[in-house]
Amino acid sequence: MKAYKIPFLFIALVFLILSGCSSLTQKANSSVTKTIKLGATAGPYSDQIKQAIKPYLEKKGYKVEIVEFNDYVQPNISLDQGAIDANVFQNEIYMKNFAKTRHMELYEVIKIPTAPIGVYSKKHKSLDEIKDGTTIALSNEPINQARALAMLEQLGLIQLKKGIDPTKVSEKDIQKYNKKIVLKPLEPAQLPRALGDVDYSFINGNFAISSGLKLKDAVALEKTPSYYLNGVTVRKKDKNAKFVKDIIAAYKSKEFKKLIKEDEEYKGYVWPDWFK
Template identity: 35%
Template sequence: MKKKHVIWTVAALVVLVLGYFSFAPKGHKQGQVITVATAPGPYSELFINGVKPILEKEGYTVKTKSFSNLLNADIALDNKEADLNVDQHTAYLKNFNKEKKANLEGLVKIPTVPMGLYPGTKSSLEDLSYGDEIAIPNDPSNQARAYRILAENGLITIDKDANPVTLTQKDISSNPKGLVFKEIDSSTIPRVRSDFAFVILPGSVAYAAKVPAKEMVLKEKISDDYYLVATVNRSNKDKDWAKAIKKACQSDEFKKYLAKHNDDGYWVTSN
């Protein structure tokens, strides 16, 4: 009897184990945990709220590891201390790889908050006066983007031989309104809007400062290199979990989530 009992117990366990591996979601089958290196800004928040639930339905466990800035998050990603981050555009990624001799790669473009010109003491470009001051982000990437916005909308003219990725004030060939550009740290710009006629804010800074998108006077036409990308270590780009992230970001479920949470048009997509 004891022998029979043992046989039946073992048989039952075998059935349970086989059943689990037959029907468990792919992620659980592999015991896969995806660690997201998060940095301050709206993009990690969007991923956690909109994409994480989709991955969890597939059986993956999504955990976060918080970093004070994107640089440290990228270093962790390159060292394989994290699997993913969603806080950088392709131009930043290329520069990081070059500067740090790193091996990061973008999986898929994700929704992005565009840079824009916002009101300071004035709310309409019709009120722009000669010599008005405009606050510009002082980091090279955002600085170049800011000058492109102004040029695209006819407020300045850029030298035709200038590199659009590295624009500075020296590349301005015409400034009919005699506008004065003050280049300052982008994170401080929302606090000094009342000191300028207009200010230019990167999308993540505007989002963090709760500056409504509807206040935007001019919106950036985002080029391919400035769309945010879900980023992994290049050695992981063909892993099943990386493919699952790409699929989730492109899914109808995520598109529906974004549409529901984008009433003010804050997020833009590449398609």
């Protein structure tokens, strides 16, 4: 009898020890803080994360790291490669086109208040001063160039070919110049710097604001359609993840709404329907 009791007691003791260790390990793992890396272009979208999104997520127990970018290419590459968990800088049309050409699985989870494209000038106070020979800088990136060309048509300066998808137009789709303006396509980030060399420049809101310009200083602002509103983009496989749902909740929070509605810096932004 005694010969059998000792091994049994030993085995039972080992089982209890291992169970205790497993419990402690699970407890330790459950207490590990989830780190979220959010990418954004330097300027208003990065500022919004710092001012309202990061504090909200930190209250939920996350550690939040903000990664700033200065172009429209690296944020999606970093997201696709897993260097960041989400990015905030682009509209859905740009994102889908980028993902298709680069064979990426990206997904927009929510649209956010967006700074419109503005027409800025250091030489002129209004568009009434446009004449033959006036130089106008605009983006060389296809999606944002299409936006600028649509604005030029709305302003009566050009006529685009009939039946062309307004989100895909380019300079070759200009049917007629109502004034002999000179268009100068440039990298989006270079457009604010071009103000000293051209008469007018079409500048995306984030680059305008990050360079010290204000929306109220623009001689004209885009009437931004909903499909050009920026959004939060994640990898498609993560679209239903808990951290993604919490990012969405952060943008829908009363803290974020208060920031956008009350801070002077965000006057002139275009709001998505859910935000109103």
